[in-house]
Amino acid sequence: MTCWTSAHADLHWANVTAPLKVLDWEGWGRAPEGFDGATLYACSLLQPDTAARVRDALPVLGSPAGLAAEATVCAQLLQTVARGDNLVLEDQLRHWADELR
Numbered sequence: 001m002t003c004w005t006s007a008h009a010d011l012h013w014a015n016v017t018a019p020l021k022v023l024d025w026e027g028w029g030r031a032p033e034g035f036d037g038a039t040l041y042a043c044s045l046l047q048p049d050t051a052a053r054v055r056d057a058l059p060v061l062g063s064p065a066g067l068a069a070e071a072t073v074c075a076q077l078l079q080t081v082a083r084g085d086n087l088v089l090e091d092q093l094r095h096w097a098d099e100l101r
Contacts, residue, residue: 002068007031012043034058034066038073045092071100 008015009027016022037058044051060066074097080086081093 003033003065004030005033007035009035011036011039032069032072034060034069035073037061038066038069042073042077045089045096067100074100
């Protein structure tokens, strides 16, 4: 069963500061549990060490609840690739989609 919860809905590294603050909340709403973590993970795929740290820090990723969020984020980003955006992530996103299957 998928649990929906409040989400930033655009959590990527440009929206995170040090010390930890999350910026740019105009798109927040409800999403599958783990959506923000899955988004941050996706934005880390070009840096495998960082992606691994995100996964380790967010145990919802890979859990039954988090898999729905991961699949959603991965599908959304693959749709952007089909439109010609995020092309640099295409190979990593396709690999992630294969892992999710």
